[in-house]
Every structure is written in structure tokens, then in C-alpha cells.
Amino acid sequence: MSSIKDMLERAVELAVKKGASFAEVRYENVYSTSITIRNGAVExxxxxxxxxLGVRTLVNGSWGYATIERIDWPLIEKAVENAYKMARASANLRRRRASLAEVEIVKDKVSSKVKIDPSGVPIEEKIDLFLRADKEARKYDERIKDSNVVYADSVVQKFYMNSEGTDISMKIHRVRYGIRITAREGNVISPAYEAVGGTKGYEIVHEKDPIELAIKVSKRAVDLLHAEVPKGGLTTAVLDNNILALIVHEAFGHTAEADLVLSGTILTNKVGKKVASDLVTIIDSPGPEGAYGWTPYDDEGVKGRDVTIVKNGVLLEYMQSRETAALMNAKPTGNARAQNYAYPPLVRMRNTYMAPGDWEPNEIIEDTKEGIYLKGGIGGQADANGEFMFSVQEAWYIRNGSLEKPFRGVTISGNAIEVLKSVDAVGKDLKLGFPGICGKFQSVPVDGGGPHIRCKIIVGGRR
Amino acid sequence: MEISLEEIVNKAVRLGADEAHATYIESRGYSVAINIGEISNVIWRHSRGLELIVIRDKKIGVATTNDLSTSSIDDLIKRALNMANSSPKNPWWSRLPEPKPYPEVSGTYDKRIEELRPEEIIEIAGTAMKEISSYDKRVSLRSGVINSSISKRIIANSNGVYGEDKGTSISMAFVVLAKEKEKVGSFAIGHRESRNLDIDIQELSREVAEKALTSLNARPVKSFKGSLIMGYDVAMQFFATVVAAMCGDNIWKGRSPLANKKGEVIAVENLTIIDDGIMPAGYSSSKFDAEGSPRRRTVLIERGELKNFLHNTYTANILNEEATGNASSLLSVGPSNIDIKPGDYTFEELIEDVKEGILVERFSGHMRFEDGLLSGVAKQAFKIENGKITYPVKECMIFGNVYQMLKQISGMTKERRNCYFVVTPIVRVGNITVVSK
Structure with a gap:
């Protein structure tokens, strides 16, 4: 390992010697296992x-990035040279020179806390467990037509060094599994899905038993078969932690990423303005430890801090990279993340959630005269202007404070800001642990959550 | 790599595998990323990867590595064998494919792309930026990416299959924003892909800029039922969805509504679709597929009749059909290049006959082959009334069924475009539901 670090240090020195005003090197090695089971077979x-290893250099305010898969000095030298040449060649075309916000020089070593190292668990044991989960799911009811169980674990060792003197080693474990079940009866198809994950070890499968979860998801899919499709329209809605996590990340979160803000989103030029109801506070956090998107230091060596995007309805700050922070005169946040060594970092979310409020979650439902209770999302899409459309897994008609009948095929759509402005109740029950893989040219693991809330949202029904 | 692929395969068999299959891919190239109208990054990539699949007593194990040192390759073989030993038997497995002669494929390697220097790729980006900003003062290039690559692929298996192929590609995509004073802006996406250094960057830049401008001042549309004209990108998604239903793995697993429809007329007479793995300069063209079987042409739909499905050796054995060179992996099937036979109309003639309809250039939502559901948002669209394009439409919803639409195609253009792996005309379909959002 020390010889790798020596070469990283030499690479940084070489880049500076050539004339780079800033240089950084990221080395990673990743060991991972993945299992996909579908309808009883290991697919x-x-x-x-x-x-x-990836080398990034800043020359005359322009970036160059070179990546190689071999730790071999002549090839590293070539990578540094290419990164430098490309940065210099593109500098002439830049109208604005990139610069970096100042950050502390850090020398640190961090590691995720793991009880059972996934790489020490025999693959046979993992395959056997998830095959059983899949079997129990399909056994639950003959109307289960499709079952899909996916498991993945990884151990990532990262070394980061830059020309300012920052030197960070990180070892991060991740374990995640997801269960997707489709039930069918006649022409009615109802999907259900749930995922579990964290920057933890294999103990996750003991904390949240995949077999129990598989049965739970199957039950949900089957129960939904007899639900009605709701009528559409603007509706008072109580959202559970799961569907709120999706809205906070997908419909709102991206619009607060500084690179997109600079390009133009619904939150551009709105710092200090009201973008949500007084009850709404939204935070993107580097932690907690164990969350699937745990990012103690980002891929620019910046120590992660909480970003209070919205506080009591007012937009306070955006998520930043060092370059966007310099452009916007903002404090760096530690949100620059890369999928792996082969990519330069981009502004990405980490663990994004809505802060808890005062209400007991069941009180929110009891207080609702007429509306809809929405639980869990299952896909959709959103835009920089805040417009979104998601499919909801489960829903119930609320009448006079009770859940009266279930709905299926529910979609929600609208504008994230309008929805957040309409929030009139926020629960105390903050829940995180809704892991996902976020794509934005590159994939990174993220987490999120929130409490139960009540708002107004456009509901649609799809057969 | 100090050891050849054949030696790796032989070693795996010596160490206990019944069969072994190895793939080596090496690629390098440049990317230029544009963000907020500026070159945000210039990237040089060099990567290599090795995948080893071993089968032992019908149990399949897969391991990959990009560390090609001898010790890492030894570890790779061990890991693959361990994965196989730990997996349940695959009762459907029969055998790895046998060696067969490979076709010659032309137009997939351009030396100029291999010899591209970073300054040249940066210059292409600069040209695009300049073209777009000088086209009209209301437009600006928001983001974009230009990728060039050269890659080499080698395959070997324990039956003696051995193949080497190399190819180049270049692709570009731009997002252009048009804004007029205080009004809401509109944006358009344009892209081109080629195996050769022959993309007309000026043409692409002007096209995207114009597309963004024509979307300014979009108005909401009242719900209606009428003709849908699918622009190239939407037609590409449509045909890709239909072809997914013809892939052997989907047919076998009961996911495709077309499973029992071979020989039936499932589309209009004008529609002929061919999967062509050896199309000159085709996006997906190569000598062999992912299992090392030769690529070829397969007629999928001929004059509306469903003729064939796509298979790899695995699904061909299971369904007692012929392998067609469409392995996307040993166990899964995918199309190569999808070639849609051109229609008879010019674009103007296609619009002329439409009383009320919508031209959709960009669609975001579901197009499901499992049940034909088409439902989502028309993100860049134009209203057509009495044979003319009247105004750009604000986001609205579109509903339909892909299999019904196959029978409702009322016209296609003579001109086609290479849209990723689909060579497609613009397509007019009757009777689609458009709902204002």
C-alpha cells in the first residue's frame, strides 16, 4: 500500500512541476459481489x-482528467501528462477560469464500522439466503407472477491526495438488497418494492431479515390487487417517510445541486426566499454513519458538513463542489462525488431528508377530514424546474380521520415547490434508511428520508 | 496481459471447470464535458477488463477483474470457480457455443479516431459552442458531451471459440436552451453517434439550436384523441420496446406478449424490421456477439408479419430455435442494430394529412414491452392542425398501447436517421390519447 501512496504523491508532485496550479489523485480498489435472483433462479x-487511479489537474483555470487501471509508474506519468496537456489545451476556450474555494488541509483515515465483513461470508450462504427469500415470496400466493431479488455488497478502499497536502484514506463497506414483486389477477398488475442498505456489514441481513421482508412485499402486492384506482385531481395527502424520501431527493434535491443551479433550476437566485411552508426544513447530510450515502469526506478531500438547504421554508444554501462554491462565494459542503476512479467528481446528494416536526404520525391522519394516504414510491421522473411524476406503491382513501379503502395504480405529479409550500403538518417520526442508487451521468449510492407529512398534491390513477 | 485468453480458459478447465468462457475488453478515448456553456472537463480514459465464466456440473460462476497481473488472474479463476461451486445448478444450461466462421464487417474502425489528439476533440467542442451561440442570440449551449473511443475485444471458450475485434466510435450530445427576455425558456437535446469521424458538427449544432427556438412560447394543449407523429428519438424508443418483446430470454420467461405470435400479422404491411449485426458502420456492428457467436442479419417483422425471434445459444436450445448471434451475455439476449425499412412520405407529406395531431420529439415515461403500456410525458412537442404545425406544446401526457400502435402506423418518412442502435424513420400513428397535464 505504501508504494501505491508513494506513486500517488509523485503523481501530484509531477503535475505541479509541469505547471498545474492544483492537482489531485484518487486511487480506488473495489471488491464486490452481486446476486440477481428472478422467479426462483439465480439469473x-x-x-x-x-x-x-484518476488524476485531475487545474491549469490556467481549466480542468483535465486522466484515468488508468494500472498502478505502474510509466502509465501514471502518461496519465499526468495527458491530464495536464488537456487542461492547458482547453484553457483557451474557457471564458471563466475555474477556481477552488478554500478548504482545510486534512490528513485522516476513516473506515465504516462493520460487525460482519461481507467479504468473509461465503457466497454460498448469501445465495442460499436470498433464494429462500425469493421462494417464500412466491409461495405466499399463487397470484405472485414475478419475483426479483437483488443483493450486492462491496468494500471500497480509497486513497486521496492533493497538491495542498490533503491525504485521506477511506475504507467503506456497503451491503444492499432489494425485493420487487409483481402480483397479477386478470388484467390487474400490481407491483411492490422495498430495499434495505447501509454502509455496514453483512449484519444488515440479521437486522432486517430478507425472508420476512420478501413476505411483506408479496403481501403488499397481493393486497393491492383488489384496490380501486383513485379519481384524479389536487388532493390533500398524507405522505409516509418512504414516498417523502423520494420527493425530497428526486423532485427537490437535484434542483439544489449547485452545478444544476448555475445551469438553471427552480431554485436559481432564490436564496433567502420562501420556497416551502414554515414547517419545512430540508437537510443534506454526510451521515449518519451507517447510512447508505455516508460520505465523511467527498472525492475532493473536503470534510462533509450538513447542508441546511431549506430552513423553516426559506432557501438557505445549495450543495457545492469546491469549484461551484468559489463561483458562488459559498462555504464548501463536501458534496463532490464520483462513481469511481474513472470519473471526475460532480455535485451529488448524500443523505437527504426533511427534518421532523411536532405531530404524531397517526394524529396527522386522524386530523384529516378527506384525503389520501400515500406510502412508498416505485419510480418516476423529475426535472430541473421542479416538475415531477412518481408512481406510488400503496394508498388509502382517508375519510374523517380513518383509512377507509385502499387504492392502487396511484401516481402523483406536480411541482415540488408548490407541494412543499402546501405542507401543513410535519410528523416527529424522522426515518432514514431508504437507500438508492442516484444517476446523474454517474451512479452514486444515496440515502434519505423524513417523517410523515401532510400536503396538497395532484393524484392520478392509472389502470 | 502476460497470459493469453486461451491459456486462462485452459487453466480454468484444468482447475475443475467443465467449460470456461473468457472476454477481454480494452478501450481508451477522450471525453469533453460542457457545462453552463463552458468546457468543464476534458477526460482521457484507458481501461482494461477481464471476465471469466466457468461452468461446472451446470453451475455457473462469473468473476471479473481489471487487474491483469498474474496473481490477480489466478485469483480470478479461483473466484469464478468458487462462485460456480456456491451456486445452484442451472437446469436449462446445455453447452457453450461451438466455433463458427466470423463475417467481415466494414466501417466500424476509423484510424482517424484512434489518432485523435485531445486538442482536436477540444476543437470540436469549441466549434459546437461557437455555432450554437452565433446561431441566434436567444440560444445558449447549456451542457454537452463529446466522446471518442477505440476498443478491442477478445473472446475465447473451452470449445475452441476464439475471436478478436476492434472498433472506434464517436458520439456527441448537446442540450441547448432558448430564452426570450423574461419568458420561460425552452430547451432541446440533440445527439449523433458514428463509428467514423464523420459527424457534421455544424449541422448538429444548428439543428439543436433551431429545435430549442421552435419550442419557445409553448402553450398548453386541450386534451384530444388524434395522430401521433413520433420524432426520431421517440420512434427509436418505440421500436426498441417492440424488439425487446422478440428477445429469446423474454419469450422463454413468459414476459413477452408475442411469444405465440410467430407467423401472425402483428403490424401494418409497410413495416419491416431487421436486426442487422453486420450493418456497415452500424452502431452495434461487430464480428461476434457476447458469447462469441457470429453476428448476422435476422428478419424480425416482414411486411407486418412476425417472422423470427432473437436468440443466443442458451435460449435457442431451450426454445428449440436457431441462435441468431444476439447474445448480450451467455444467458441474455439483446438486439444489435435495428433496421426499420423506410416509408414513402416526406416529412411535409406526413404532416399534411393530419387533421389534429401532435409531433413529439422527446418523451419521458413508460414504454413497456410486457404489456404494451405507453404512458408518459411529451417533453418537447408541437400541435398539428389541418396539416400544419401550429404551436409548441407545453408538457402533456400521452397514452397508448405499443402493440395496438404497430397496427395503426399510418405513414413513415423515406428519410431515416441512425438514432443510437436504431435506424428509424419518423412515424405517424393514428388514434393516440393526449391529455393536458
């Missing part, structure tokens, strides 16, 4: 090793 299972 795919693989063990993978990915190693490599």
Missing part, C-alpha cells in the same frame, strides 16, 4: 475486482 451472480 446472474458475479464477483468483481475493480482498481484504478
Amino acid at each position: 446472474a451472480s458475479a464477483s468483481s475486482v475493480v482498481k484504478g
